[in-house]
Amino acid sequence: MKYILFLIVTFLSVEASAQKTLDALLKQYNDNSVPYISVEELAMPKTKTILFDAREPQEYSVSHLKDAVYVGYDHFDLALVEKKYTNKDKKIVVYCSLGIRSETIGAKLKKAGYTNVYNLYGGIFEWKNKAFSIIDSNNKETQKVHTFNKAWSKWLLRGEHVYENKE
Known part of the structure; x- marks a missing residue:
């Protein structure tokens, strides 16, 4: 019983320290111009939302969240998004x-007049780290x-890592 308790406490400690480190990373790069939504909130069954994947094509083709629409980052086309998503x-x-x-793309959407835009906290890595499925x-x-x-x-604690040899 002590061993199981030790494992639970260790897991929660690692999870908490990883979270703080992720917080620090996001604070380093983001300015909170787009509010975050947690993976748990997004995963709730009644959460109706449009999902935009702001990664590159090779990343999206390996895996993405179910029903996510690829919009990209380097070649994000706001006019195309506005044409398809008029509301x-x-x-x-x-x-x-x-x-x-995703914060950069979210900020572009907000600047274009979209009023209900959120940034997924921790992205697909956090989604997978919390054991939600990807396709x-x-x-x-x-x-x-x-x-x-x-x-x-x-930053990806669960799942199989795929990447090109970029350092």
Whole structure:
């Protein structure tokens, strides 16, 4: 029984310290121009939202959240989004790997008049870390997550790391 308690306390400590470190990383890169939504809140069954994936095509093809629409980052096309999503009051959640690129895309959406835009806290990494499912380009559940490069892969605690050799 003591061993099980020790494991639980250790897991919670690691989880808490990882969370603080993620907080620090996001504070380093983000200015909170787009409010966060937690993975738990997004996963709630009654949460109706449009999901935008703000990663690159090779990342999206490895895996993404179910029903997510690829909008990209480097080649994000606001005019195309505005043409397809004309109701600027619908709830939109933008995500990327950790929540850095998605804040940039979310800010562009807000500047264009979208009123209900959120940034997924911790991105697809946090989604997977919390054991929520992701799908591949064939709509099959997968454990693979594109982590962009080896350095960023440390933030993915669950799942299979996929990346090119970028340092």
